[in-house]
Amino acid sequence: MGALELENGGVIVPCCFDDDEEEVEEYGSGSQGSVEEAVEVLLRGLGEDIRREGIKKTPFRVAKAFRDGTKGYKQSVDDIVQGALFPESGLNSAKGHAGGSGGLVVVRDINLFSYCESCLLPFRLVCHVGYVPSGQRVVGLSKLARVADVFSKRLQSPQRLAHEICSALQTSINPGGVAVVLQCWHIQMVSDGESIKSSQNWSSVHVRSTSGTFDVQKSDLLEDFLTLLKFQGMRSSSSNHTNGRVIKPWCPMLSSTLSLSPCTAPPMIRAVTSIIRSIGENPNRNELVGTPLRFVQWLMQFKKSSLGINLNGMITNQNDKCFDLEPVLDMFSELNIPFCAQCEHHLLPFHGVVHIGYYRSKIQDAAIGIGCYDRRLMNLIVQFYGCKLQVQERLTRQIAETVFGIYNKGVMVVVEADHVCMISRGVEKLGSNTATVATLGLFLVDSDAKSKFLKxxxxxx
Amino acid sequence: MGALELENGGVIVPCCFDDDEEEVEEYGSGSQGSVEEAVEVLLRGLGEDIRREGIKKTPFRVAKAFRDGTKGYKQSVDDIVQGALFPESGLNSAKGHAGGSGGLVVVRDINLFSYCESCLLPFRLVCHVGYVPSGQRVVGLSKLARVADVFSKRLQSPQRLAHEICSALQTSINPGGVAVVLQCWHIQMVSDGESIKSSQNWSSVHVRSTSGTFDVQKSDLLEDFLTLLKFQGMRSSSSNHTNGRVIKPWCPMLSSTLSLSPCTAPPMIRAVTSIIRSIGENPNRNELVGTPLRFVQWLMQFKKSSLGINLNGMITNQNDKCFDLEPVLDMFSELNIPFCAQCEHHLLPFHGVVHIGYYRSKIQDAAIGIGCYDRRLMNLIVQFYGCKLQVQERLTRQIAETVFGIYNKGVMVVVEADHVCMISRGVEKLGSNTATVATLGLFLVDSDAKSKFLKxxxxxx
Incomplete structure (x- = not known):
């Protein structure tokens, strides 16, 4: 089998996608055990020693996170809604627009996450749901969020998710109509020659789905609903507003051009296929056919030593090299160097920016144009340590120590990151983020320099 | 027993706070059943028919929410942390400041809620945790959020909560030091003569707790930590920054001056005392002694018909009264009328603002100074329907119908609210909020007027 390539969304289906009975046997067919074994295959494919302390429980954690994150397959909307329909007099008993005086009900800004069906990575979304009560009953407000949560905890595309939430609410509540608007954000990786960095620009999309009275042409209901969302600063006129149509693939992995080694890929792809099967999904569903390949492509970016950077050749002690006399040192900083690493505990990305403060002589600037050199060097160091299975504390320390090997008077490193594992696992602490600091040399004793760097x-x- | 009054935080302890064996028997001592019975006592005290459709399952829902919201009493920090300590070489094996090059680790912006020990209402908080790893190990980042969550799901004051999180992390991880900063927001009720409205200004407080190396006088660690929080736009110089001391009572109920009827209060107070006991707390703990009284005081603001407003006297049809000829109508609006209601499904507040659009003739303005009259009238209507056990859909409809009784050409009402029950129960959808609309008369057919009002x-x- 040759190298497997995806270009502009085109998927070359390799033979290992065939539904192979033996393979199902190999990983079991639904038990958590099978997911754990599959994750072990992935870790080995990444060149990792699966007995290493930091990752020896990773298969267990990944299986648990994946099971929790896709529990929506086992949840029933009717169970959620049936107990929470409350009679409200004053509403028209017939279906229709604002029967009696009971009109639109909107729950806005429901923070959720879902799993991208194209690449298996979690994506973040904000969900807005509106409906028009009818039949003299209203549904408990929290149930709108609960139902949205059920469908978001499945493998989804934004548009499919919006349709499923809308359709489930229409069927279970039987109201005048339902409208759902989703704003979704997907992590992006930009391959930039040898280095791979996370773009600060998320791939984002804005979709909607409507039913019942919201679909009536001459009704103002949909407009009213969108206006109510505007109350919260939502720009419904934004350029990625698709009116239900996604113009370019929203999942960046659909237009990825990374290639895979033919040796490691098939077992890893089979492992991912078995994970998809284990949650009750059909790996042969059209939208999922290329998913195992894309997920493996994503993962393989974090393969141990996959970056061909020989830092040794670049790292020489600049302080030693350029000065015979004791130099006058100044504090310099390289800020906002982007990175995307893979959390070794959960096999999920964490990404953000690195800030590096360091001491060197100003004279070096003029001498060897060292400013540009520094930026490029620091960027390479960040990519080298960032683009693998990592923990943020170690990444911070490794960058600091490496830079200290070059500028050995003093180094301070701050890494700021969002952890997808903090967002999408049981914790579900959306909006939280992590900062880590490493301090070496003069920064440990020079409070002023430290303050200046942090400022x-x-x-x- | 006379009327029970609380003034400026002073608590008059009534005789019913005595630990009465019979009373414990009456409500059981820990089973969910006892909480349900206690909630029934509260509902009856509020003048409600507990067989009414909307509230007949409220005791069950309240008991469940209270049990979930205080499950931190049953959780062990050691269980959470022990499995998530990871060895990291490069860290100093001794305790201390940034051993090796591993320095500060900060998890910021953890969104949580807790229960106010002074009044039993949930309050929202954002938690920031920092620690300095030592002993060659780091803790899984998500565990910092998990531990904060354990202590927030108990009856707390902000300062106690900060201390407990800090102390538990120091003990379980045994790091160089721990720093915790909390920003907390408590709902406020402002008694304004006859009408009661929720102030848009939350009672807020900003507290911190530190241990280990963060407490070393000459260390910059605490300053570094606070600077890292500033990255996220946190103003550590804000006026309510208390440096660990709370100057005025942060719980608004501690300075409430509302009085209670001596007949209904004692059974309700006993019921609340039994709820506190059922979660495993000691109702005789100093900070909890006045809590049942304060919670009942809070609740009784929402007693059925407790507001002595006779709307009938004010509501006459202004359109009919002032005109013999067909008047030229204009659209007027009263915006941002604040309210605070009690969700009848969960016995928790929902609060926000009401916007009312309506048609009347401009000529009336000059004739009877009707502009001021309108504002006062609409405010009274909002308080009358808002200040009781409610659901937002009904509140919206009732306001619309009542205003339509006065200005019967056309009325449109938008209610925007935050639901504490959406935040603090299983759903935990922080940041979500609800908008409801009711439309009557000309607004149903005049799209332009509707657009203008929404604009x-x-x-x-």
Whole structure:
């Protein structure tokens, strides 16, 4: 089998996608055990020693997170809604527009996450749901969020998710109509020659789905609903507003051009296929056929030593090299260097920016144009340590130690990151983020330099 | 027993706070059943028919929400942390400041809620945790959020909560030091003569707790930590920054001056005392002694018909009264009328603003100074329907219908509210909020007027 390539969304289906009975046997067919074994295959494919302390429980954690994150397959909308329909007099008993005086009900800004059916990575979304009560009953407000949550905890595309939420509410509540608007954000990786960095620009999309009275041509209901969302600062006129049509693939992996080694890929792809099967999904569903390949492509970016950077050749002690006399040192900083690493505990990305403060002589600037050199060097160091299975604390320390090997008077590193594992697992702490600091040399004793560096970081935002 | 009054935080302890064996028997001592019975006592005290459709399952829902919301009493920090300590070489094996090059680790912006120990209402908080790893190990980042969650799901004051999180992390991880900063927001009720409205200004407080190396006088660690929080726009110099001391009572019920009827209060107070006991708390703990009284005081603001407003006297049809000829009608609006209601499904507040659009003749303005009259009238109507056990859909409809009784050409009402029950129960959808609309008369057919009104609402933000 040759190298497997995906270009502009085109998927070359390799032979291992065939429904192979033996393979199902190999990973079981639904038990958590099978997911754990599949994750072990992936870790080995990444060149990792699966007995290493940090990752030896990773298969267990990944299986648990994946099971929790896709529990929507086992949940019933009717169970959620049936107990929470409350009679309200004053509403028209017939279906229709604002029967009696009971009109639109909107729950806005429901924070959720879902799993991208194209690449298996979690994506974040904000959901807005509106409906028109009818039949003299209203549904408990929290149930709108609960139902949205059931469908978001499945493998989804934004548009499919909006349709499923809308259709389930229409069927279970039987109201005048339902409208759903989703704003979704997907992590992006930009391959930039040898280095791979996370773009600060998320791939985002804005979709909607409507039913019942919202679909009536001459009704203002949909407009009223969108206006109510505007109350919260939502720009319904934004350029990625698709009116239900997604113009370009929203999942960045659909237009990825990364290639895979033919040796490691098939077992890993089979492992991912078995994970998809284990949650009750059909790996042969059209939208899922290329997913195992894309997920493996994503993962393989974090293969141990996959970056061909020989830092040894670049790293020489600049302080030693350029000065015979004791130099006058100044504090410099390289700020907002983007990175995307893979959390070794959960096999999920964490990404953000690195800020590096360091001491060197100003004279070096003029001498060897070292400013540009520094930026490029620091960027390479960040990519080298960032683009693998990592923990943020270690990444911070490794960057600091490596830079200290070059500028050995003093180094301070701040890494700020969002952890997808913090967002999408049981914790579900949306909006939380992590900062780590490493300090070496002069920064440990020079409070002023430290303050100045941190102030630089604050001001560069 | 005379009327029970609380003034400026002073608590008059009534005789019914004595630990009465019979009373414990009456409500059981820990089973969910006892909480349900206690909630029934509260509902009866509020003048409600507990067989009414909307509230007949409220005791069950309240008991469940209270049990979920205080499950932190049953959780062990050691269980959470022990499995998630990971060895990291490069860290100093001794405790201390940034051993090796591993320094500060900060998880910021953890969204949580807790229960106010002074009044039993949930309050919202954002938690920031920092620690300095030592002993060559780090803790899984999500565990910092998990531990904060354990202590927030108990009856707390902000300062106690900060201390407990800090102390538990120090003990379980045994790091160089721990720092915790909390920003907390408590709902406020402002008694304004006859009408009661929720102030848009939350009672807020900003507290912190530190241990280990963060407490070393000459260390910059605490300053570094606070600077890292500033990255996220946190103003550590805000006026309510208390440096660990709370100057005025943060719980508004501690300075409430509302009085209670001596007949209904004691059974309700006993019921609340039994709820506190059922979650495993000691109702005789100093901070909890006045809590049942304060919670009942809070609740009794929503007693059925507790507001002595006779709307009938004020509501006459202004359109009919002032005109013999067909008047030229204009659209007027009263925006941002604040309210605080009690969700009848969960016995928890929902609060926000009401916007009312209506048609009347401009000529009436000059004739009877009707502009001021309208504002006062609409405010009274909102308080009358808002200040009781409610659901938002009904509140919206009732306001619309009542205003339509006065200005019967056309009325449109938008209610925007935050539901504490959406935040603090299983759903935990922080940041979500609800908008409901009722439309009557000309607004149903005049799209332009509707758009103009909604535009007014958008622009008044």
């Amino acid at each position: 630089n970081v604050v001001e560069c935002k | 007014n609402v958008v622009e008044c933000k």
